[in-house]
Amino acid sequence: MRVRFAVAVFLVAFAAPAFSQENYRVDPLHTAATFSVSHLGLSLQRGSFGKTTGMVMLDRSARNGSIDVAIDAASVTSGSTSRETMLKGEDYFNVAQFPSITFKSTKLKFDGDRVVSADGELTIRGVTKPVTLTVADFKCAVHPATKKPACGAEVTASVKRSEFGMTKNQASTSDDVTIAIAIEAIQQ
Numbered sequence: 001m002r003v004r005f006a007v008a009v010f011l012v013a014f015a016a017p018a019f020s021q022e023n024y025r026v027d028p029l030h031t032a033a034t035f036s037v038s039h040l041g042l043s044l045q046r047g048s049f050g051k052t053t054g055m056v057m058l059d060r061s062a063r064n065g066s067i068d069v070a071i072d073a074a075s076v077t078s079g080s081t082s083r084e085t086m087l088k089g090e091d092y093f094n095v096a097q098f099p100s101i102t103f104k105s106t107k108l109k110f111d112g113d114r115v116v117s118a119d120g121e122l123t124i125r126g127v128t129k130p131v132t133l134t135v136a137d138f139k140c141a142v143h144p145a146t147k148k149p150a151c152g153a154e155v156t157a158s159v160k161r162s163e164f165g166m167t168k169n170q171a172s173t174s175d176d177v178t179i180a181i182a183i184e185a186i187q188q
Contacts, residue, residue: 001097004104006150009139011031012048013086017134019057020026020056020060020061020062021057022042022056022058022060022074022149022187022188023055023056023057024056024058024149024150024151024185024187024188025054025055025142025185025186025188026027026052026053026054026055026056026069026183026184026185027185027186028043028051028052028053030152030182030184031052031053031181031182031183031184031185032048032052032181032182033048033052033071033179033180034046034047034048034049034179034180034181034182035048035177035178035179035180036177036178036180037155037173037174037176037177037178038159038173038176039172039174040108040172040173040175042130043174045078045083046078046079047075047076047077047083047087048076048077048078049071049072049073049075049077049101050072050075050077051071052069052070052071052072052077052133052181052183053069054067054068054069054070054127054185055067055068055187056068056151058108058115058151060110060113061113062186063070063108063110064108064109065105065110066104066105066108066119067094067103067104067105067107067114067118068102068103068104069102069103069181069183070100070101070102071100071101071102072099072100072123073093073095073098073099073100073101074093074095074099076088076093076095081125091166091168092166092168093124093125094125094168095125096117097125097126098124098125098126099145100123100124101122101123101124102117102122103120103121103122103123103133104120104121104123105118105119105120105133106119106120106121107120114135114138114139115135115138115153117132117133117134117135117136118132118133118135118155119131119132120133122157122159124164124166125164125165126165126166127163127164129159129163129164131157131159132157133155133157134155134156134157135153135154135155136150136153136154136155136156137152137153137154138152139151139152139153140152141156143186146186148186149186149187150184150185150186150187151184152182152183152184152185153182153183154181154182154183155180155181155182155183156178156179156181158176158180159176159177159180160175160176160177161175161176161177162175169175172177
């Protein structure tokens with residue numbers, strides 16, 4: 001009896017750290033990737049992507065984790081068919097050659113058990129650059145429909161489009177692009 005109890009305690013003690021890691025799948029129906037860029041210094045032009053997938057791994061007790069997100073570049077929308085055609089073309093996202101935009105984190109930063117930023121690598125048009133995502137409004141709760149733990153946040157970053165080979169229309173369209181992703185992910 002004592003041996004069984006000791007074995008059970010041993011297994012629980014060494015299995016506990018594995019249970020602190022939480023894996024979440026990005027919910028594509030409740031995740032919205034958007035961007036905005038200044039046009040002629042007069043207005044912000046906005047666009048969005050309709051297809052975002054990915055995984056988030058969190059170990060809040062160890063303040064560690066990872067984010068791996070892929071955006072279907074061909075799912076770009078802007079409210080203008082001609083602008084969408086231009087954005088999908090060779091001068092911008094070149095979706096025929098580079099169908100995905102990806103972000104892979106290298107380090108998450110925490111404030112307590114909340115993620116506040118993610119350092120990582122953003123790849124657009126086959127060009128990979130380091131970027132830091134700011135994470136705001138990070139919160140977790142039980143999802144009312146799935147009854148599983150879920151987390152959400154607003155993620156933002158600023159990049160220079162020229163660093164990713166998008167140099168067309170520099171005179172009329174700013175080089176600075178703001179990326180914002182409202183993300184929800186459900187524990188697997």
